[in-house]
Amino acid sequence: MTTWASAHALAFTAARPLGPVPLPLPAATGLVAAAGTVAARPSPAFDAAAMDGYAVAGPGPWRVTASVLAGRSGRAAITPGEAVEIATGAVVPAGTTAVVPYERCSRTGDLVTAAAPARDHIRRAGEDVAPGELVLPAGRTVTAVAAAALAQAGVAEVLVHPRPRVATLVTGDEVVLTGPLGPGQVRDAFSGVVAALAARAGAEALPPRHVPDDPAALSAALAAAGAEVVAVTGASSRGAADHLHRVLGALRAQWLVDGVACRPGHPQGLAALPDGRWVVSLPGNPYAGLVAALTLLEPLLRRLSGRDAGSVDTRAVDGEARPFPGGVRIVPVVLTDGRASIVPGARPGGLRAAARADALAVLPPQWQSGTPARLLALP
Template identity: 70%
Template sequence: MTTWAAAHALASSEPRPRPARLVPLCAAGGLVTAAEVRAVLPVPAFDSAAMDGYAVAGPGPWAVTGRRLAGSAAGCSLAGGTAVEIATGALLPAGCDAVLPYEDCERHGDTVSAPPPARDHIRRAGEDVRPGDPLLPGGRALTAVAVAALAQAGVGEVLAHPAPALTTLVTGDEVVHRDAPGPLGPGQVRDAFSGVIAALAARAGAAPPAHRHVRDDPGALAAAIGAAGGDVVAVTGASSRGAADHLRAVLDWLGARWLVDGVACRPGHPQGLAALPDGRWVVSLPGNPFAGLVAALTLLEPLLARLAGRPAAPARTAPVHGEAKPFPAGTRIVPVALAGGRAVVVPGARPAGLRAAAAADALAVLDATWRSGGDGLLLALP
């Protein structure tokens, strides 16, 4: 079996990011830049008022000759001894020496007076950003704030990696859709995991996944994998070597190349990563929900993040305290609660249950030599 660290590293580095393309800025939120982005327009775009008050020229007192609000494009100029009432962000009149805030002024009729200003309260064109200035480097996620900054600087489109597309295939005759009405029948279980996959996909920068249920039949599974569009197929269940576990044989029949076929960890060891001849990726996730969660954090999330062009997140470790049985042949992964810079093992974790994980903040990756108080790598939960 592949070690946990090697499996995680393969998923984080083996795929190439999706080919970059020009994307309209309005559709680029959440994508990752493929090249440096530079400003098109200056910020501010023109000389403007930094305060509500009066734009004045020359020494006072000043005769108020009009009003200028933000958005007004009408040109005007000030002669010495005159002023216009002005709003924050409004285009500055030609000849203006300063903007006097309301609170510093006294107005009587059409005359305003104020002591000499300590500041001019003028925003000069380009004082924050000039055309051609670098705004974002390549490899940076386009957050809402980043998109706003680009829009402010006149950027209309960016070269970015498109979001990878994911199809989730939930296998098992016993699995019922989580929203299905009514009580479960004998031997049935609800799909408790596809929502977790969707959350991990969103965090990794992937598009909302398609979702299908596939019965325990090798032909049906092969057809579903063949029909799945996009970049990645995540298969929950069918990953071990039982009578209903057909994924390994189906992928071999489809000519897949295995990069990871089992991981030396508990839980989640029957997980895998394979590349199909047409360039799509298949991630095999155990059907037990907690084991599947471990596998999704080990292989699926880093694979999607890599395809989205996202840089690898910095490793985060913390001292892990509590009781957990080390796995002598590999890695033990446990849910932990975080407090005061340390992690505490949440007891009661089992491969088939999510109760302990629901009470945790992260999963801790513990090597075979771990003892209480030793460091563990932390995987944030979605």
């Protein structure tokens, strides 16, 4: 089996970000920039008033000759002794030496007086960014603030990595996606977790699809998945109803990870199809499947979406757990005062303990209570 650390790292490094596409700013928000984006025009685009008051030329007093609001044309220029009443953001006439705020002025009729201003209160064209200057580096997420800065700089579209799509194939005759349960049936416990992890990784989860325990049906579902990544829940072990290995073998898939030295979740896997798509195999037991999704699915989706591998959180872990001599034991923990405490009662088939937790702790074989371990944030 692959070690947990190697499997987790390989799921990120084996892939490459999806090819970049140009998108308008609203559609690009939330995605990762595939190239540095430079300003198309200066910001501000013109000399603009930074305060409400009077644009004045030369020493005072000044005679008010016009007024101008933001977004409207006004006097093109003023000469010494003249002033223009001006609003914040309005174009400053040529010849203006300062904008004097209302609160510092005294006006009688069309005559304004004020002490010599200490500041000019003018935002000069290009003082924030000049044309051709870098606004957003490659690899940065186009946040709402970044999109606003790009819009100020005259950028209409950005080259970004598109969202990878992940299709969830929920296998098993006993699994029900919706509706009442019959005898021996269980509710799907995977598709919501996959959707949450996809959103966190910058991907898009397609509606889940149920696949019966039939190799032909699984092969057809894989062919029609319509996504760059296919997450298959169940069918990953070696039982009579586990067909994934045989189906992927017929499709000439390459297994990069086929089993991970961890408990729970060891039957997980990652395979590459010849057409460039990825298959992530998640064990059928819900808690084991959650472990596998955090181990393989999330780092793969982060890489495809152009994100980095994410930060590593390591804390001292207190509590009782039986280390796994051949690999790592992964347990739910709650976080308090900079430490992690194990939530008891975790079992491969149940999610109750994980539902009470903030994260999963990856305990190495030598772990003892109070020693540090890596944490995986829960969705």
